[in-house]
Amino acid sequence: MKPIYPFARFAYRTLIAPWPPYAVFLIVIGAIGGTVPLLHIYATTHLIDMLMAERARADASSIDLLMPYAPYLGLLIGMMALHWILYYDTFQRYLAAHLNERVVQRFNKTFFWRVFALPLERFEYPEQHDTMTRAYRAINGIHPRGQSQIAAQELYAVQRLISCTTGAITILYALSKVNIAIVLILLIGGLYMMRWSMRHERQFIDIHYDQTARQRQRDYWGRLLTERAHAAEIRLFGLGNYMLSAWRVLNDAMIREIADARRTFTQTLLILLAIMAGLFGLSIALLIDQSSRGTLGIGQFVAMLYAIHHYLFFLHNNGHRITRMQWFFAELRYAYDFMEKEAPPSRSFPTTDATASDAVPEVIFEGVSFAYPGAEKPALSNIDLRIRAGERVALLGENGSGKTTLVKLLLGLYQPTKGRIYIDGRPLDAIDPKTWRTQVAAAFQDYGRYAFRVRENIAFGNLDKRADEAAIQRAARQSAADEMIATLPRGYDTLLGREFETGTDLSGGQWQALALARAYLRDAKILALDEPTSALDALAEVAVYRRFSDLSKGKTVLLISHRLGAARLADRIVFLRRGRVAEVGTHAELIDAKSDYATSYAMQAARYRTEGSRDGE
Numbered sequence: 001m002k003p004i005y006p007f008a009r010f011a012y013r014t015l016i017a018p019w020p021p022y023a024v025f026l027i028v029i030g031a032i033g034g035t036v037p038l039l040h041i042y043a044t045t046h047l048i049d050m051l052m053a054e055r056a057r058a059d060a061s062s063i064d065l066l067m068p069y070a071p072y073l074g075l076l077i078g079m080m081a082l083h084w085i086l087y088y089d090t091f092q093r094y095l096a097a098h099l100n101e102r103v104v105q106r107f108n109k110t111f112f113w114r115v116f117a118l119p120l121e122r123f124e125y126p127e128q129h130d131t132m133t134r135a136y137r138a139i140n141g142i143h144p145r146g147q148s149q150i151a152a153q154e155l156y157a158v159q160r161l162i163s164c165t166t167g168a169i170t171i172l173y174a175l176s177k178v179n180i181a182i183v184l185i186l187l188i189g190g191l192y193m194m195r196w197s198m199r200h201e202r203q204f205i206d207i208h209y210d211q212t213a214r215q216r217q218r219d220y221w222g223r224l225l226t227e228r229a230h231a232a233e234i235r236l237f238g239l240g241n242y243m244l245s246a247w248r249v250l251n252d253a254m255i256r257e258i259a260d261a262r263r264t265f266t267q268t269l270l271i272l273l274a275i276m277a278g279l280f281g282l283s284i285a286l287l288i289d290q291s292s293r294g295t296l297g298i299g300q301f302v303a304m305l306y307a308i309h310h311y312l313f314f315l316h317n318n319g320h321r322i323t324r325m326q327w328f329f330a331e332l333r334y335a336y337d338f339m340e341k342e343a344p345p346s347r348s349f350p351t352t353d354a355t356a357s358d359a360v361p362e363v364i365f366e367g368v369s370f371a372y373p374g375a376e377k378p379a380l381s382n383i384d385l386r387i388r389a390g391e392r393v394a395l396l397g398e399n400g401s402g403k404t405t406l407v408k409l410l411l412g413l414y415q416p417t418k419g420r421i422y423i424d425g426r427p428l429d430a431i432d433p434k435t436w437r438t439q440v441a442a443a444f445q446d447y448g449r450y451a452f453r454v455r456e457n458i459a460f461g462n463l464d465k466r467a468d469e470a471a472i473q474r475a476a477r478q479s480a481a482d483e484m485i486a487t488l489p490r491g492y493d494t495l496l497g498r499e500f501e502t503g504t505d506l507s508g509g510q511w512q513a514l515a516l517a518r519a520y521l522r523d524a525k526i527l528a529l530d531e532p533t534s535a536l537d538a539l540a541e542v543a544v545y546r547r548f549s550d551l552s553k554g555k556t557v558l559l560i561s562h563r564l565g566a567a568r569l570a571d572r573i574v575f576l577r578r579g580r581v582a583e584v585g586t587h588a589e590l591i592d593a594k595s596d597y598a599t600s601y602a603m604q605a606a607r608y609r610t611e612g613s614r615d616g617e
Ligand SMILES: Nc1ncnc2c1ncn2[C@@H]1O[C@H](COP(=O)(O)OP(=O)(O)OP(=O)(O)O)[C@@H](O)[C@H]1O
Pocket: 124, 372, 373, 375, 378, 379, 397, 398, 399, 400, 401, 402, 403, 404, 405, 406, 445
């Protein structure tokens, strides 16, 4: 993909719009800076010519002597100061840092908003992660060539670009008064050099773009090696070297690609520099020729020598700036692409939403199928299921049969690929997701462990209640997390996780109890519990299910569990097999029907019995 840069729009939105007076200031001093060489040529020519024309009398005082030269001397001092201010980092750096903060903050905010707005399904696509990574890196100035690609730095570069360009132009102008051939030599050589370096830089930009997926993978290996979550297994199984070599192989391959490009770049650069040196020599030769024929004064000769030298400096400087800008714009495009293209489609939903009523809705799955992006087989096929208002349904089935997927469809996190889900007769996709999310709650199978306080870990289930101490404590009691919390050093204020100072870590089951409390904190009409007790000990599990009947009153509940005993709490059992509804009925019905459920149930019961009798021996 070869992007065409909307330069002007990006430049305006990134460099000028965030802080216009600063941009104007930089452009103005950039332009002033460009006049330095011209004034320098003027002062030098006059000084030398004056010195050559008049010899001072021996008895003259130094003051008298210096007086005629004073204006030129002053001009030179002024030029020098201006030059320093403009070309060495002085006050612009402070202003630039200020602009930088504005821009980066603004961009990051938009970036994260866009990320939140992405439907869950998009996270299933690797390209989505590539795009996101490119945008994030661009915004935060994480740059492969070790230069910080931050807007303000670039604005600063723009100022220099302006200075150097106006400087180069004024020099060419001055030279044109002396010898037009030199101007042509320098101009054509300079433009060619510039075009050449831009083309080459493009190559590096493209390589970097193509490497994003592999960079992410390499960084993933790196994270495995450094993150706490994997530290124990990596040590125990001795995986360090294996992972490290995976990291190295990938990294080496990428470095080789860049190194190859760099080698050809350097070879051609050397040839080009030789050509430039030749052009420089030719220009000087022309000057000497003119001077020795007497058509060029010594003052002008020296000034022109200086000017050509300076022109080459500007050229070099501009080449550097322009390639940097090239990177900047290329990267910026990733950021804008992400932020603009990923803008969620603005759909309007009726403000008076039927589902916003207090009644618990009936849910109907009608011929619902779903396949994960890129998956060969559908995770769910043709599900027809009616869940009555306030019903407690146990979703059972072996690993991979589609239980979690079904719940995620009902929660509106994924859209069915075929068929529809109706909520009280209204298609789920016609209901504002925001409204729908206030109606549903879930304890996920892969629940989050947030390195926040206990209180926040629970309040994340319903942020509106984050200050409602009683509600938070009630949710903790309901999920049987309260006793555990009481033993923590600072109770509800204990900071969890070990990522930050003084954090306390919890056991797997303790984290799960908090996840369940999160689900309970939300006054949802539909509650989905995906293996809510898989990590809990037997006592805690009993405690959870004892409270369950009370808690589920007046709600529709979907309970997924591999412990079939828990299914007996449900009004109805739905048994999934390979993404299809295989059996439906109450516990008693399914047992009588000698179903698969009955067989599994008998097996589990028998296991408990033999274990029980062995214990009793
Ligand atoms: N993100 C995903 N991308 C692709 N396929 C997936 C994804 N998540 C699940 N699957 C596949 O979809 C099918 C159903 O998965 P699902 O998680 O719904 O099963 P489950 O019944 O909840 O299993 P378990 O009892 O192990 O939790 C499985 O075959 C699984 O491999």
